[in-house]
Amino acid sequence: MAGTTEVFDLLGTSPLDYPSPAPPGSDYTLTDLKSFGARVIQDSGQYYLQFALATYGEPAEPNYPVGLDVEIDTSGDGVADYAVYTIENNGFAAAGQSVTQVYDYTANTTVTTAYTDCDMDSGVVAMTVPFSALNLPDLGYPMNIVAYAIDDYFTGWVTDVISGGPNEILYTQEFRGST
Ligand SMILES: [Ca+2]
Numbered sequence: 001m002a003g004t005t006e007v008f009d010l011l012g013t014s015p016l017d018y019p020s021p022a023p024p025g026s027d028y029t030l031t032d033l034k035s036f037g038a039r040v041i042q043d044s045g046q047y048y049l050q051f052a053l054a055t056y057g058e059p060a061e062p063n064y065p066v067g068l069d070v071e072i073d074t075s076g077d078g079v080a081d082y083a084v085y086t087i088e089n090n091g092f093a094a095a096g097q098s099v100t101q102v103y104d105y106t107a108n109t110t111v112t113t114a115y116t117d118c119d120m121d122s123g124v125v126a127m128t129v130p131f132s133a134l135n136l137p138d139l140g141y142p143m144n145i146v147a148y149a150i151d152d153y154f155t156g157w158v159t160d161v162i163s164g165g166p167n168e169i170l171y172t173q174e175f176r177g178s179t
Pocket residue numbers: 014015016017018032033034160
């Protein structure tokens with residue numbers, strides 16, 4: 001099958017927790033994380049941290065019901081300093097586009113928004129974070145990273161988690177190939 005291959009450093013994996021989907025009419029969904037990775041890319045002199053999250057199953061649409069949230073602790077005190085999450089552009093049923101937002105817990109504000117790298121009928125999502133949004137002095141800085149899967153349609157429940165930290169995010173060359 002023709003396609004694009006992107007390489008990320010694997011931070012963690014999660015087993016198949018929900019072999020069967022939620023039954024029809026149950027008013028909840030079960031987003032099941034499979035793997036979680038990260039890498040750093042460079043574009044026009046700017047560094048970007050990217051997270052890739054794979055789920056079991058291939059949702060028809062990237063915004064719902066799968067919600068993805070990556071919590072980052074950059075100060076090492078066990079409390080998240082930033083949240084990186086997917087959300088529909090301009091709100092529910094507004095644009096149909098998926099964007100990745102970075103929320104700064106200290107400043108209590110959204111600091112960046114970028115399009116999510118995602119597709120229809122795909123179980124892989126990549127989230128892009130400008131490195132400058134994290135207020136870190138340099139690449140290679142250790143951070144505690146936890147990825148959460150959320151029912152982003154009915155309940156808002158956290159349905160799965162992969163703890164990836166503490167991790168040192170190193171620079172890795174972007175790689176493009178075909179499978
Ligand atoms: Ca899982």
